[in-house]
Amino acid sequence: MDQDFSALINNYFQHDYRDRGIKKWRGFFLSDHTSALRKMDQDNVYSEKKLPKMTTDKIFHNAMHALANYYTVTIQLDETNFNHETKKNISGFIENMSDNYIYIENRKLAVQDIRALIINR
Incomplete structure (x- = not known):
């Protein structure tokens, strides 16, 4: 019986299970964390005009x-x-x-x- 159950579980994870990746973890992010990620993303997208290099x-x-x-x-x-x-x-x-x-x-x-x-x- 234990071998049948083990075989059933192994078969499920090898053929039927689909990992949702990062989607399954999004519910665990705190609002502070998501707002910090948004701010970091905005800072990375923002572009300034290059100033002349100073000594x-x-x-x-x-x-x-x-x-x-x-x-x-x-x-x-x-x-x-x-x-x-x-x-x-x-x-x-x-x-x-x-x-x-x-x-x-x-x-x-x-x-x-x-x-x-x-x-x-």
């Missing part, structure tokens, strides 16, 4: 000037998405700086990853 010295100079005078800045990272489009710019006040990093909007950005830093007046 690290010019980036530091602009960042120090903006930090000292409480100006907002717009930072464009030197990264692209899978379609070679520029990601969304980051705007706000510079919170802090170090030799290798700029802190803005609760983010730590490596200076080497920044394409341009423009001061907004």
Whole structure:
């Protein structure tokens, strides 16, 4: 009897069962998770006009000037998405700086990853 049941189960999974893949897991996603996935997808689709590449010295100079005078800045990272489009710019006040990093909007950005830093007046 156990062998017949085992054979029946094996036959079912080998010939009749159709895995629904990701569809069966969608019900387990939390609303916060799905909204984060949507936002991530929007950020990846969004494309900015490429700004001219700046030297690290010019980036530091602009960042120090903006930090000292409480100006907002717009930072464009030197990264692209899978379609070679520029990601969304980051705007706000510079919170802090170090030799290798700029802190803005609760983010730590490596200076080497920044394409341009423009001061907004």
